[in-house]
Amino acid sequence: MEIVAGIDVGGTFTDVLLHHPGTGELRLAKVFSTPGRQADGLLTGLRQFDVPLGELDAVVHGTTVATNAVLERKGSRTALVTTRGFRDVLELRRRDRPTTYGLTGAYRPLVPRSRSFEVDERVDADGRVVEPLSAGSVRAVADALRAAEVESVAVCLLNSYANADHERTLAHELRRLLPDVEVTASYEVCPEPGEFERATTTVVNAFVRAPMSRYLGAVQERLKHEGFARDVQVMQSNGGLIPARRAGELAVRTLLSGPAAGTVAAAAFGEAAGLPDVISCDMGGTSFDVALIPGGRPAVTAESAIDYGIPIKVPMIDITTIGAGGGSIASVDRAGILQVGPESAGSDPGPACYGRGGTRPTVTDANIVLGRISAEQRLGTQDGFTLDRDAAVEAVRAHVAEPLGLDVTAAALAIIRFANEKMANAIRMVSVDKGHDPREFALVGFGGAGPMHVAELARAVGATTVLVPPHPGALSAYGCLIADVKYDYVTAVGSEVDDCTAGGIERILADQAELGRKTLEADGFGDEDIAVEHVAEMSFAKQLYSIRVPLGGDREAWTPAKLTEEFHREYLAIYQGRNPSGSIRLISLRTVVAGKRKPVEQVVTTPGEHPAPRERTVVFADGSHTVPVLGREHLRPGEVLAGPAIVEQSDTTIVLPPATTTTVHSNGSLIVKVAS
Incomplete structure (x- = not known):
């Protein structure tokens, strides 16, 4: 029996999912993050379960410590x-x-x-x-x-x-x-x-x-003090895990820790629903993270930038992040133009409706003004947390409606439209700008705010299918539960392909694979649980940027001719054009060695009778609608919902606009069809 906790520390909330294999049950704790003391929120979430920490077999953690430090x-x-x-x-x-x-x-x-x-x-x-x-x-x-x-x-x-x-x-x-x-x-x-x-x-x-070392050491020590004796596992930017004792030394590999976990989970739920081509849309309290997942495999880049002038040259899931979350602050600038973000209210003081001292309007405040979030709904599992609609109305009125000469409802709609367009542009950046048509992808909406916006985002970019996973507000924590342990090795080659030999390439790949195997064996993995994948970084001579050429798990027989053939095939797939002539360079050889963890088998319980749905007035772009309000825990597999409707759960609210049809998948996901 293996009880596993997946933890994602975000800018506003800390999400903890506990998986119990005996029952297949997933239990959720969603509490406020504690900036500067992230371990406090983590332990607060873990203590909400009636499970002694000494009984946990694994604690897997996605963190923003390294990102925030930079x-x-x-x-x-x-x-x-x-x-x-x-x-x-x-x-x-x-x-x-x-x-x-x-x-x-x-x-x-x-x-x-x-x-x-x-x-x-x-x-x-x-x-x-x-x-x-x-x-x-x-x-x-x-x-x-x-x-x-x-x-x-x-x-x-x-x-x-x-x-x-x-x-x-x-x-x-x-x-x-x-x-x-x-x-x-x-x-x-x-x-x-x-x-x-x-x-x-x-x-x-x-x-x-x-x-990073101090933080992980503090987490490890505090968990040990309460009975947990194993290594904490940390999510890396490449979508794999690494033990905390190694993560401190290789802290640069954890810069996109939390978003990478969400992308791993989005790929898994997309594949389970028969939707291999998806775009993950993670809207939390502070940011909107979007990633392209063609063929069920998140796109990986060998170089990304964490901030202007700070490129990072380690393998990362290719994630684009913008300042557009539920806590993004709306304001009117000196030119009288509405702005939303990138400044965020975070968890302290948070949006005005949180009643924690915030007075400036946010996207969350706009949603509560429009009726998309109910003041009576409990968000998260922290005791004593309620929403204040009057505070949200006053914040929108004072800071947006009056400066723009609008009523409060129109101002709130303008905030939502502005935020949606920013996020739609981010989706176009990872799809259209890279030669992919977003209409051919399904959008996976998650994060605490993502399910409220994802259907409207799909309509904005022309997508017709949306997937909302069972625990969307804690999907990054779920990604921590299912991710494998990964080590990435690279050897610079820097010569023309024609000057390489099959034997030399084989020796490099074999050495990298052997090093990875030994490391995973030291982490407790058997040979049957270890998978190896090779990649070549290649380019035409004198080109600045290289492309990743997958070599699979086979390290033998990679002759110059075979490498050249694979490079041309990958080049054509990326750029959709005739290959330019010229010599080809082999920049480097990479090997990813993964230790496969036990799968998370989630049991979806069949609910009893539906309670009579409640109703409330919700404002959409085409006006006000009286819509049914349903509890997600009461939805049955195969059930079909017609929009407009609201679906509530403890970690988020799902907004189903007019002209949408939603089907409940057998694993609990909602598959939303959006009319174009």
Whole structure:
């Protein structure tokens, strides 16, 4: 018997799902997050279950600690050590701009130039030593770091991806000379070409390593104090898990921890409903996270950006995030134009309707004004939390309606329309901008606010099918329950494909697979539970960006001709055009090794008789409607609902607009058909 808790700490709420395999029951706790003390909210949620923590077999956690540390610039006091002549790598970056036609743009690197230090050494692009590492300069840099009182050091030497000997020696010496300072070396987190991207990735890891380690250590210690004796598992940005003891050292891999978990779960529910091509739409209290999932597999990118000027070169699920959540604040700017977000009310003070001191209107306040959320509905499972409709009305009136000369209802509708259009544009960014037609995808709506908006988003982008999972407000926590443990390895190659040999490629892939197997065996996985998948990063010569070419689990017989054939096939699938001529480069070889966890078998109970539906007035774009209000726990598989209607549950409210038809799937999901 394996009792597992999946936990997602968001900006407003902390969601905890407990799965009991004996009954197949999923139990939900949804409590307020505790900014700055995230472990408090986590434990509050776990304590709502009548299960001693010592009886839990696994605790799986999605966290925003690393993300918030970068965005708020609240990480460790970090320094960069690099090859002499390259201390300006973070300032020079790629000389891009935050907006295409903007003439100015603020940029503040995580490490200022005053804490960038140089050592005497040089390795060329082929890995040949041009200048040996100077022992004297290493000691001098250690003294300078000590004088600068740094807490963490990022070591990124020129071309160390081709030959890491100097970097390995330097990192070892700094750890010996500065035992109280965390040291991150680029060959450990990003052994790939791209000097700026490799440096920023290493710096981010160094910057968030200590806060992440402290946080996970505190969670582990507090759980241990209450009887939980196993390792906490942490969600990575690639959709796989990693033990907490490793997550602190590789903190950069957890930057999209929570959103990645939701994407994993969205893919699973889409596949279960016979909808392999879906777009996940996660609208929480602070942000809207959207990801393309073609063929049931979330799109993965080898490089993303957590903030302007801070690219991250580690494998991540390709997620686009904008500031549009239920807590996004609506305001009227000096030009008299309505704005929604990116500023959020968060959980403290929260939207005006939460009655926790907030006075500014949010998307949630607009929804309660329009009747889409009832003041009597209990959101979450925290005791003593009720909604205040009068406070929401007053906030919308004072800050939006009066400045725009509108009545309160029209102002609330304008807030919803503005937020919906922002989110629809994000959906177009991950689909249309990348050559995919959103009309061919189903939208999976989740997060605390997602099910209220997803049907209208589908109509905005031309999609005709929407899926709302059984626990949409806690779907990221569910993703933590079902995700596998994953390790990702990369080896830089950097040569033309025609110069490679099948034997050389096989040796690299075999070494990576073996390292992953040994790591998973140390984590307790048997050989039968381990899966291996290989990927080649390739490009045409002189192209800046590469594409991922899946190689499957077979590491043998990858001749230059076979690699070239697969590259052309993938290139054609992505760009839908004739392949340009020219030589092809093999940038790097990757191996993903996954440890398969036991599946979560959820039992859907058949409810008894329907209680008589309640009714209330809800405002949509075409006017007011008196609609039935149903409890989700009373819906039966196969049941069909005609919109407009409202479906309530403890973790969210589902809004079914006019001209929609909803069918209850056998696993409890709602499949909504939206008339175009």
